[in-house]
Amino acid sequence: MNGPSLALRQRSLGDPSADFPLFPPLTRGCPKTSTAELAYPLEVVYDYAKVDRGLFAQHPGPDLARWSPLLPPLDAPTLGEGGTPLVEFGEVHIKDESRNPTWSHKDRLNRVAVSAAVACGAPGVVVASSGNHGASAAAYAARAGLPAIVLTSAASPPAAQAFVRAYGAKVVSVPVEARWPLLREVVERLGYHPVSNQTVTHTGHPFGAEGYKTIAYELFLQLGEVPAAVFTPTGYAELLYGVWKGFTELRLLGLTEKAPRMFSCETAAGGPHAKALAAGVPATVVDLGPTDAYGLAGSAGGYRGVVAVRDSGGEAMLLTDEEMRRAQHDLARQGLWQELSGAAGLAGYRRLRRDFDGPVVCVATSSGFKDAGLGGGRHPVIENPTLDDLIR
Template sequence: MSRYNGQLACVRCDRRYPDPAVALIGGGCPRCAGEGVPANILPVFDLTGMDHLPVDPAQPGLFRYRAMLPLAAGTPPVSLGEGGTPVVNLPGLAERSGVRAVFVKDESRNPTWSYKDRLAAVAVSKAVEVGAETVVVASTGNHGAAVAAYAARAGLRCVVLTLASVPATMKTLMQSYGADVVALQRPADRWSLMRELVATRGWMAMSGFADPPAGSNSYGVDGYKTIAYELVEQLPHPPDVVVVPVAYGDGLAGIGRGFADIAAIGMIDRVPRLIAAEPFGPLAAALASGAAAAGPVSVRPSVAFSTASAFGTQQSLAALRASDGTAYGTSDDDEIMATQLQLAREAGVYLEASSVTAAVALGKAAAAGVVGEQDTVVIIGTSTGLKDVAATAARLPDVAVIPPSVAALDDALSARKTT
């Protein structure tokens, strides 16, 4: 039986809105928007009387947790087998960080190789439930690819508003799933166009269009709750700290909500401390100053382009403050890319630059004494490095072309050691 009570609540003012709230999805709470502080609205669940997490093994992918997702009973799940991603031990990173253990929740194992599949699976299922024929998303890659794939699975039209500057690999991936992809020059241009399309054509927003941002599709955010559910099932003990790469905080908010569910029904004693990893630090600045809103801060081009936001969101601040969490800026491209290669070479885990910011932020938290030697830490590996191989290739030597002789091989290997 679903625990969803059919309402959505603002993360800032707690005003309630009845389901379905299609016209509000992507724009957030009208009251808070009128006050100049956009804030997402997220589903409300009734956990009264629960003492365990309901799991239905007959459901596909993450829909095994269907009772904890904001869908009507008769809605067919749109699934590609997402979820159930592994946790991989990172002993080298644990040693460098001075903590008991570090694991990566490797979300690159999802169908489109990022954790955005969790959002897309639930959001597109909701689109089917409400009878939407077209879904629209503003994305620099992973989000758009995920929505395009799940829309294709559901037989829905998908329109992606991306940026001209995103890597060609990302554009190709989104187009390959059948999406209609167009590029704009500025992020704000995507949001204003998307807002008009939702208002005039009734398309369902899969991402946010508020400016400043509020967060993505309200229903889809709860797809990320399943990361928390899986971590509690997969690890011998609940993690003490979870580090999440953050732009607008959909994953951070969803993971926090998942842990809050499990704590509310008594499966864990407390919500793990959440740490946000963000290239330019709007959340870190807001937490340090006690500000009610995060950003804007100065930004520049970054290898972690998908999370390089000038703004944090209200849902991010709420998740961090509820868990006594914190945030760290990770602006050094060289540090990010060096960490990417280090994890790949010592642990066999090749993550996208935006994902690697979680490992960089962990190092900063360790240096600040925020994590300790008894802590078990999980970093969320949001996507694979294969989404932007050019960024990695720029840090690697050219591959030598040699004649078929041992001597030539030895010469090439020796030359590599000296570079």
């Protein structure tokens, strides 16, 4: 039922008539439609006529290979990504992506992106990341037998850096503004395969968002229907767009007649996608203010997020750290511990305060173990404890 990839080629989101061979992945945006001020991402086109609809009769367990016809070739071994639970939480459902192998949604992206590195014969993988993406890329590179270089900022959580190093990656802390020029030099001089953005507005890896489509496939099977709305934590919007594309494919394949409204949930300290949508432009770059939601703290937006929100009839939500903390606290009290950024989907739903005609899904992206400042204190030790001490 699964079978080989039906991926055909890459094409520009800026102009679908601008298409390119499937390999090599164009990791610096579309060379035909991009400008010095605006980079258009690419997406992958498939031979949808050959897709066996029985693909969607299977149980959505781990390993993205179950969706291989609708993904680029998966040449990197699996770590058991995907198949994450959908948990009822009051009036919404939580798609808990912290259950992935490295405890975040990034594992779906990196199974696909590291597969591209293997297929291209790259000598290694390089990524600029302060958290989830770096850990995930390091893990999948290690599984594929490739070295990894992770360029991080000095302000990234020590626990996150230790997590990356555990997989054998070379972690280098540099000033934030130096990460991308250095990444480009690693690509050009060492031939490493990049799984991070290299353009003025965000494009990222052209295969990356394809991995996130599988969340839509799983939600369709887990709910038995298409949700009315999906709220996703949004930094660069690869997750947001990937989920949206997955639902548009379900409609294209004739499995459903509708798609959900997509809501981007960004930190109010930045919010490039909200700004682009308000201005009616394809993408923007904003000044970034202080926030503890470092997973969402990006100044460069991308066209993917604009497409997903605009074409689905959704909205862009801007959230304070306090709104995310309340959502984080409430999730943890129900057994779902997320890092601050990972709680943005629920915080966005609560801020909107709107009823929907159908199920609502809030994607929760990453374990609370990834939070900034974690483990910064010790609790007092009670000497010679008694039951009265315990009760107190």
